[in-house]
Amino acid sequence: MDHAARHETILCTPETAALVRHRIGETQYREMPLGEPIEFRQSRLTTVSAGHVLGSAMLLAEQDEGSMLYTGDYRLGESYTAGQAELPHADVLVMECTFGDPFYRLPPRAETIAKFLDQVDQAFRIGATPIVHAYVLGKAQEVTKILTHHGIRVQQQQDVFAISQIYEACGCDLGAYELYDGRPKQRHVVVSPPRSQRGSDVHGVVLAQHFAMTGWGWNPQLAARYRCDHVVPLSDHADYGELLETIEQVAPQRIYCTHGPKRFVDDLRGRGHQAYWLG
Structure with missing residues (x-):
């Protein structure tokens, strides 16, 4: 929510819409409840739970040519307030990697x-x-x-x-x-x-x-x-182990990383993945 700004139209979950209204006021919202796909231009868009905060969602975009999952901020595992993240398969994965350093394997x-x-x-x-x-x-x-x-x-x-x-x-x-x-x-x-x-x-x-x-x-x-x-050390971001688990579950052909250490891309390439830094 600290990244929220005014746009012509905001696509988001109903919970996110309520929170954004509190931060920036009224604008045009198109609410997308979790798991209910919509057609948007040439794509089929579906929100899936991100497990980060209430209403947080990943976005699955599907076209005839393939699919892409954009994570935004997310965390795996159970949460008292944010729901549990879901990880559908996608051909392309765009993921945040805040804790993309092996040091940040947080305790259970x-x-x-x-x-x-x-x-x-x-x-x-x-x-x-x-x-x-x-x-x-x-x-x-x-x-x-x-x-x-x-x-x-x-x-x-x-x-x-x-x-x-x-x-x-x-x-x-x-x-x-x-x-x-x-x-x-x-x-x-x-x-x-x-x-x-x-x-x-x-x-x-x-x-x-x-x-x-x-x-x-x-x-x-x-x-x-x-x-x-x-x-x-209580985080609402995926730790290093959860980042690797994400890639294993999504099974993408290509990975684009953002909001973390660039060396995470080198790490993924060393593990045999086709990974790139999204500057």
Whole structure:
């Protein structure tokens, strides 16, 4: 959604349309529910779940000459709020490769969540308020649902709360959360934007423990930049192993990579794939 801009017509899922309206206002939307193909010019277009945030979709374009799958931002595996990505076969794959480095084989998500919940509990035990810093759209709602699913109540900063209300209107139940009013409640977690963004300061908290939620935190050399007590490697992007799994499942003849390290293309060529960097 941080890439959204005004266009003459926006083709997107209904959930994405609701979120984009919040960001940029009214424009012409052509809504494409997941799995319901439309004819557009000379192509048959189908949205399939991307597992990134609510409403995120890959686009499968099919013509008589062949097919292409454009991933956009995506992640494999289960999600509390974003659904699970689907990977249809396509002749050409255009994929993001944010974590296209073998270092970024992130730990199992269940393991990461269990460790995070334990750290939250430890903060409660010393009388601290856990403040979780996460992207306003997507990660903040995923973290909220993780917490409420495990019986932990949440207070949200205004920008996060506004997006969460759209999630709820789209049928995504986030559990027991409320707007933060400047007064922290006992055994509640406050969810706030990343510390580098406007609105991340949480006033009224006497003793806090700060958490950053990002896959980049898996790299200890990068973790210090987040200025938090804990950096949790919870990502909404495919890690290195999931990128390779994507290629195996889609089985494309050609691969075009973007938004990641260019050396990932060399890696794929070394594995026998016809891969190119899309500059």
